[in-house]
Amino acid sequence: MEEPLVELRPITEDNFIDAFNLRLAAGQEEFVSHPIRSLAQAYVYRDQCQPFGIYVAERMVGYVLVIYDYDVPEYDIWHMMIDEKEQGRGYGGAALDRVIDYIAAKPFGSSDRVALTCNKQNPVARRLYESKGFVATGCEYEDEVELALTIGESGRVE
Numbered sequence: 001m002e003e004p005l006v007e008l009r010p011i012t013e014d015n016f017i018d019a020f021n022l023r024l025a026a027g028q029e030e031f032v033s034h035p036i037r038s039l040a041q042a043y044v045y046r047d048q049c050q051p052f053g054i055y056v057a058e059r060m061v062g063y064v065l066v067i068y069d070y071d072v073p074e075y076d077i078w079h080m081m082i083d084e085k086e087q088g089r090g091y092g093g094a095a096l097d098r099v100i101d102y103i104a105a106k107p108f109g110s111s112d113r114v115a116l117t118c119n120k121q122n123p124v125a126r127r128l129y130e131s132k133g134f135v136a137t138g139c140e141y142e143d144e145v146e147l148a149l150t151i152g153e154s155g156r157v158e
Contacts, residue, residue, distance in 0.1 A: 006094035008052040008064070008102060011039065015053055018060040025084035030143075031119045035063045038079040042067075048108055054082065054095040061086040064099055068108030074148075075103045077116040092125075096132050104151050112151045117144040 011019055019035040035051075042051040042065055054062035062082040068075055077099055082092050103114055116134065118126045120143055134147035 004056060004090050004094050006061075006091055006098060007055050008095065008098045009055050009060075011042070011051040011053055011063075015060060019051075019053055019063050022060070022063055022081065022083045023085075024081060025087060028081075028084075028122075031122045031125065032081045033079050035079070035081070038063065038065050041065070041078070050102075050107065052099075052102075054091060054098075056086075056091060061091050062095060064095060066099060066103060066107075068111070070109060072113070072115075073109050073111040074113040074115050075108070075111060077114065080116075092128055093131065096128065100132065100149075100151065113148055114151060115146055115148040117141060117146050119144055 009015065016039060019039065022035055024032065024034075039051055042049050045067055048070065049065055049067035051065045052063070053060040054064060062080070064080040065078040066075060067078055077096075080092070080095070080099075082095075100114065115137070116129065118129060126145075126147070129147050133149045135149065137146045137148050139146040
């Protein structure tokens with residue numbers, strides 16, 4: 001299957017309402033926060049994060065937030081979601097590739113580590129993350145498991 005043409009566009013005053021209008025499929029609400037909460041967090045951490053709309057053509061189909069944790073240091077992927085009407089088309093995998101490309105450019109700091117958490121009851125997301133090279137670190141937080149990968153000097157996943 002050919003990867004869909006997906007691009008990341010920063011969330012701005014021109015498109016934040018489109019992010020607010022994204023919807024999760026029934027039963028997914030426990031897996032990811034709504035973009036309203038994510039954008040509030042992005043505002044609080046604005047010096048170390050970038051919220052993105054996930055676009056196919058001129059249509060926002062999802063949302064993701066990239067944050068740099070200076071204390072660890074590492075890049076974290078937060079709140080990635082694809083609208084309920086757009087799921088199952090490969091947009092999540094293509095968007096994750098774009099996120100990794102963005103992080104490989106080291107926009108906030110020099111860490112090669114990329115981490116995210118996944119709800120233990122969300123095998124679809126976990127399979128997606130593992131297909132992109134993320135592996136479980138052994139760290140667990142309540143109902144979530146941490147996965148991480150390392151980006152090499154070439155920008156490729158190691």
